Amino acid sequence: MRRREFVAGLGLAGLAPLAARAQQPSKKPVVGLLGSESPDSWKDRLNAFRQGLSEAGYIEGQNVAIEYRWAEGRNDRLAALAADLVSQQVSVIVVLGSTPSAIAAKHATVTIPIVFRIGTDPVEVGLVASLARPGGNLTGVTTLGALVAPKQLELLRDLIPAGAECGLLLNPSNPVITNIESRVVPAAAQALGLKVHILNATTADELDRAFASLVERRIRGLVIAVDTFFVARSEQLADLALRNAILAVSPYEEFAAAGGLISYGGSITDASRKAGVCTGRVLKGERPAEIPIEQSTRLQLVINAKTAAAIGLDLPAQLLARADKVIE
Numbered sequence: 001m002r003r004r005e006f007v008a009g010l011g012l013a014g015l016a017p018l019a020a021r022a023q024q025p026s027k028k029p030v031v032g033l034l035g036s037e038s039p040d041s042w043k044d045r046l047n048a049f050r051q052g053l054s055e056a057g058y059i060e061g062q063n064v065a066i067e068y069r070w071a072e073g074r075n076d077r078l079a080a081l082a083a084d085l086v087s088q089q090v091s092v093i094v095v096l097g098s099t100p101s102a103i104a105a106k107h108a109t110v111t112i113p114i115v116f117r118i119g120t121d122p123v124e125v126g127l128v129a130s131l132a133r134p135g136g137n138l139t140g141v142t143t144l145g146a147l148v149a150p151k152q153l154e155l156l157r158d159l160i161p162a163g164a165e166c167g168l169l170l171n172p173s174n175p176v177i178t179n180i181e182s183r184v185v186p187a188a189a190q191a192l193g194l195k196v197h198i199l200n201a202t203t204a205d206e207l208d209r210a211f212a213s214l215v216e217r218r219i220r221g222l223v224i225a226v227d228t229f230f231v232a233r234s235e236q237l238a239d240l241a242l243r244n245a246i247l248a249v250s251p252y253e254e255f256a257a258a259g260g261l262i263s264y265g266g267s268i269t270d271a272s273r274k275a276g277v278c279t280g281r282v283l284k285g286e287r288p289a290e291i292p293i294e295q296s297t298r299l300q301l302v303i304n305a306k307t308a309a310a311i312g313l314d315l316p317a318q319l320l321a322r323a324d325k326v327i328e
Contacts, residue, residue: 261304266300
């Protein structure tokens, strides 16, 4: 081989690996989604989150991948699931519900960005330094969750018989929400001249026992606390309330859709969409520490008139006029 051909061959050989690397597609960013319940119970918020991601320019399966981890209602699994996502070196961790999930993610990493959607004050529960400048590696969206409970109690006061008592259903495995609502609801009840009994449930069987306790005490009204376990059990809660003629109000529209009397709370789907947009901003390189917490103040009142008729309840015209949706 002549010297000129040999040198040319060396040059092409050296360029070949570079050309191959240039032709390889860039690696997709990976979103690690930490879910406290199951994909079936989160269909609406997952679709809303994906919509928000697409608004930010990211479509699952095309230019972003999503790794899902589901706790199936067991808060004791959240720490291990969060640690697993960290070990996978995902680009960002997303929490679309439950303050315990956000806390587990925060404890798992100080470097991977975290975007949350929760129903509590993230400053009060120690997730961020402030709403305007979160600091650290967390940012996200909050809905008016636990803070709406006093308003839910007001709705019940106008529906239950005079002198009747109310119950407050809490999930003790979610101590952050339990501590908040066990403080604000009794205070609101006292101001309204009502007495509140606190009931606890962390399993389906305990829900049955809680309603049996309500019937035994002849308690007619019930406020269901903010908690993803209660969202996942919307059908069971609605059925128990209907069978026992309990006037129950939940912060989640899923409850009213399943046959519950009233839902009143922040729009989780709207907030989940906003969390998707926020995740897109992080994927584009913005630092969570500098993305202000977005407060979703949109509230929805949904009334199931069919359930009201089934338990012989005459709904006030003023209440029906206030409703965003009436299920006939």
